[in-house]
Structures are given as C-alpha cells and as structure tokens.
Amino acid sequence: MLNLPHFEFVHKVVGADRIIYAIDYPYLTMTGARTFLEQLNISQEDKEKIAYRNAEDLLRL
Numbered sequence: 227m228l229n230l231p232h233f234e235f236v237h238k239v240v241g242a243d244r245i246i247y248a249i250d251y252p253y254l255t256m257t258g259a260r261t262f263l264e265q266l267n268i269s270q271e272d273k274e275k276i277a278y279r280n281a282e283d284l285l286r287l
Contacts, residue, residue, distance in 0.1 A: 228254075228262040242272035246280050 236245060249259055263273060281287070 228258055230266075233266065237268065237272075242268065242275045243280065245276045246284070247277050 247259075247263060249256055263277060266273065
C-alpha cells in the first residue's frame, strides 16, 4: 500500500517503532516501493527503523 495518507495515518497512530517494511508479493510488486520509502517526509532514523532496524530487533538478528 504505497499510499501517503495511509502511511501518514499509521505513522501517527502507531509510530515508526512499530512499522516494518514489507511487500505483499505476489499481490504487490517491488516497483516503486523503495522510492516511496526514501521520499517520505520523515527522519532518516525513522526510515532506517522501518526499513530494517525494527525487523532486526523483532527477530533478534
């Protein structure tokens, strides 16, 4: 769901500490997903949490 209003709502309600970057393949493709994340108007720290830090913490990697 590469939808800015949807992301902004989720980011505001649950915060960056509870969002994990994922794509629902095969229903969605990777096309535009990375660009969407990179262009969000959020801090670099929040982008890193969403992209990989939260998953590392959750999975204890």
